[in-house]
Amino acid sequence: MQPPPLSGRALRAVVSVVEGPAGAAAYALVKREAGIAAALELPLEAHEGPPPSQRPIGPAPYAPPSTREGAA
Amino acid sequence: MSTVSTLRERFRSGESTPAAEVERAIGALRHAASRGHATIRDGCFERAMREAEAATLRWKAGCPLGPFDGAPTAVKDECDVEGLPTRAGTVYRSALPVARDATAVARLRAAGAVVLGKTVQHELGLGATGISPHETKTPRNPHDPSRVPGGSSSGSAVAVAMGAIPFAVASDGGGSVRIPAALCGVWGLKPTWGRVPNTGDDNLNGTVGHLGPIARSVEDVAEFLAITAGHDGRCPVSEGSPDPDPAAWRRALTRGVKGLKIAVDDSEWADADPTVAFLCDEALRALEREGATRVKVKVPTARHAGGIGFVTMVAEAAMGHAEEWERHREVMSADVRLALSLGRLMSSREYLHMQALRQRLRREMAEALTGAELYATPTTAVAAPPLRPAAEVCGESDQASTNALVRFTFLGNLTGLPAGTAPVGRQGGHAPVGFQLTGRPWDEATVLAAMAAMERSGAARVEQPAVFYP
Numbered sequence: 001m002q003p004p005p006l007s008g009r010a011l012r013a014v015v016s017v018v019e020g021p022a023g024a025a026a027y028a029l030v031k032r033e034a035g036i037a038a039a040l041e042l043p044l045e046a047h048e049g050p051p052p053s054q055r056p057i058g059p060a061p062y063a064p065p066s067t068r069e070g071a072a
Numbered sequence: 073m074s075t076v077s078t079l080r081e082r083f084r085s086g087e088s089t090p091a092a093e094v095e096r097a098i099g100a101l102r103h104a105a106s107r108g109h110a111t112i113r114d115g116c117f118e119r120a121m122r123e124a125e126a127a128t129l130r131w132k133a134g135c136p137l138g139p140f141d142g143a144p145t146a147v148k149d150e151c152d153v154e155g156l157p158t159r160a161g162t163v164y165r166s167a168l169p170v171a172r173d174a175t176a177v178a179r180l181r182a183a184g185a186v187v188l189g190k191t192v193q194h195e196l197g198l199g200a201t202g203i204s205p206h207e208t209k210t211p212r213n214p215h216d217p218s219r220v221p222g223g224s225s226s227g228s229a230v231a232v233a234m235g236a237i238p239f240a241v242a243s244d245g246g247g248s249v250r251i252p253a254a255l256c257g258v259w260g261l262k263p264t265w266g267r268v269p270n271t272g273d274d275n276l277n278g279t280v281g282h283l284g285p286i287a288r289s290v291e292d293v294a295e296f297l298a299i300t301a302g303h304d305g306r307c308p309v310s311e312g313s314p315d316p317d318p319a320a321w322r323r324a325l326t327r328g329v330k331g332l333k334i335a336v337d338d339s340e341w342a343d344a345d346p347t348v349a350f351l352c353d354e355a356l357r358a359l360e361r362e363g364a365t366r367v368k369v370k371v372p373t374a375r376h377a378g379g380i381g382f383v384t385m386v387a388e389a390a391m392g393h394a395e396e397w398e399r400h401r402e403v404m405s406a407d408v409r410l411a412l413s414l415g416r417l418m419s420s421r422e423y424l425h426m427q428a429l430r431q432r433l434r435r436e437m438a439e440a441l442t443g444a445e446l447y448a449t450p451t452t453a454v455a456a457p458p459l460r461p462a463a464e465v466c467g468e469s470d471q472a473s474t475n476a477l478v479r480f481t482f483l484g485n486l487t488g489l490p491a492g493t494a495p496v497g498r499q500g501g502h503a504p505v506g507f508q509l510t511g512r513p514w515d516e517a518t519v520l521a522a523m524a525a526m527e528r529s530g531a532a533r534v535e536q537p538a539v540f541y542p
Binding site: 002003005006007008011012014015018019023024027030033034035036037038039040042044048 | 373376378379380382383406407409410413414417418422425426428429431432460462463465466467468469470471472473474475
C-alpha cells in the first residue's frame with residue numbers, strides 16, 4: 001500500500017521527525033517506500049565492489065565513438 | 073508561438089520580425105502570470121526588447137547572427153543568465169544579478185536567441201512534480217490546470233507548452249527535462265553526459281545532472297544541441313567529449329528509422345499505467361511501420377533505478393547544499409528540506425552500493441544496446457498527478473507519485489546515455505503522455521532521427537493545451 005501524499009502540518013511533522021532523534025527510523029521507512037531498501041538487498045558480485053580509490057564513481061565520460069571499445 | 077524554424081521563415085520573408093515576436097511572447101507570459109500560470113521568476117523584458125530590435129535590423133539587412141536569431145527563450149532559474157539572479161527556486165539565495173552567462177546560455181545568445189528571463193523550478197531541482205510554494209507558486213499544467221506541470225524544470229516546460237516561447241533551457245538530474253516535457257506534451261532531450269557543458273549551473277555539481285532543451289519541435293531540439301554542445305575549456309564533465317557534429321544531427325531529422333532496432337523490456341513497461349503504456353506502444357508501432365524493428369531485451373536492474381537514483385542524487389545534493397541546509401532550512405520547501413535531511417542520513421556504504429549497481433546498470437544497458445540502436449520505454453509511468461491546494465502551503469512529499477514519475481527517467485541519468493521524450497497523446501484527452509527513447513553514448517543523432525520520424529508521421533505531436541497563446 002502506497003503512503004498518502006504529505007503536505008502542510010503533516011509534512012512539517014515528518015521533517016521534524018527526520019531531523020530529530022528518530023531520524024534513522026523514519027529514514028528506514030522512506031528506504032522502503034522509495035525502493036532504496038530493495039536495491040540495497042541486491043547482492044553485489046565480487047567484481048562489483050567499487051574500490052573508490054581505483055575506479056571512478058559516476059558516469060565517467062564515454063570515450064568518443066572513434067576510440068570506443070564498449071558502450072559502457 | 074511557432075517553432076524557431078517557422079519563425080525563421082517568417083523573419084526571412086518579412087512576415088514577422090523578432091521585435092514583434094518577442095513583444096508577443098512577453099505579452100503572453102505576462103497574461104499567463106495574471107491568470108495563475110506564472111512561469112517567469114525574474115524577467116529581463118526591456119533588455120530582451122532591445123535585443124529583439126537589434127535582431128530585427130539584422131534580419132532586414134539579411135545577416136542574422138545564427139539559426140536562433142530573434143527567437144525568444146527562457147532559462148531555468150538555476151542556470152546563470154548575466155544580469156539576473158540565480159536562485160535555483162529558493163527564497164534565500166541572493167537576488168543580486170550574476171555577472172556571466174552559463175556556457176549554454178552564452179552560446180544560445182551568440183546564435184541570436186533572446187532571453188526573456190529565468191523560469192520557475194522545483195526548489196534546488198529536488199522534485200519531479202514542479203510544485204513550488206514560493207512567490208510565483210506552481211506553474212499550472214496548461215493542459216489541465218488541476219494537475220502538476222512536472223519538474224524540476226516546470227516553468228520551462230509550461231512556457232513552451234502554452235506557446236509563449238518556442239524552446240527553453242532546462243536541466244535534468246533524475247528526469248527534470250523529460251518529466252515536465254512529457255507531462256506538458258512537448259519535446260525534451262537529455263543529451264549524453266558531458267555533451268553540453270554544465271558551466272554556470274552550479275546545481276549540476278554531482279554525477280547525474282545534464283543541461284538540455286524543451287521545445288515545440290524536434291528540429292529546434294536538434295538545433296539547440298548543435299548550438300550548445302562541445303567542451304568549453306572549463307567544464308570538467310564535458311572535457312574529453314567528442315566534437316559536436318551538427319551536420320549529423322540535422323541530417324538525422326530526415327533519415328528515418330528504416331532498419332533501426334528498438335529494444336523493449338516488456339517487464340519494464342508492465343509498471344506503467346495501462347493507458348500510458350498503450351499510447352507509447354502505439355508510437356512504437358508507428359516506428360515499426362516506418363521500418364524499425366522491435367527486439368526484446370532484459371535490463372533487470374532497471375526496476376531499481378529509482379532507488380539507486382534517489383540515493384545518488386539526494387546524497388550528492390545533501391553534500392552540495394550542506395551549508396544551505398544549515399543556514400536556510402527553515403525557509404526551504406518542506407519537501408526539499410525533507411529530501412536534504414534524508415540525504416544526511418544516508419551512509420557511505422549505501423552510496424557506494426548504489427554506485428556498484430549503477431555500473432551494473434550501465435553494463436546491462438550496453439548489452440541491450442549492442443543488438444539495438446535505441447531502447448524504448450514510457451517517459452513516466454503515469455500522466456500528470458493532481459496539484460492539491462495544500463501542496464502550495466509548504467510543498468508536498470508524495471513518494472508514490474515521485475516513484476511513478478522517475479520510474480523510467482533515472483536510467484538515463486545513472487548511465488549518462490542520451491534520452492529524448494516525445495509527446496504521443498493525451499490520457500483522457502487532457503493529460504499528455506511522453507514516450508522515451510534512449511540511445512547509445514554520443515548517439516543523439518539516432519534519438520533525433522526516431523523523434524523526427526514520429527513527428528513527421530504524426531505519431532507524436534505537440535497538441536494545443538487548454539491554456540494556449542498562439
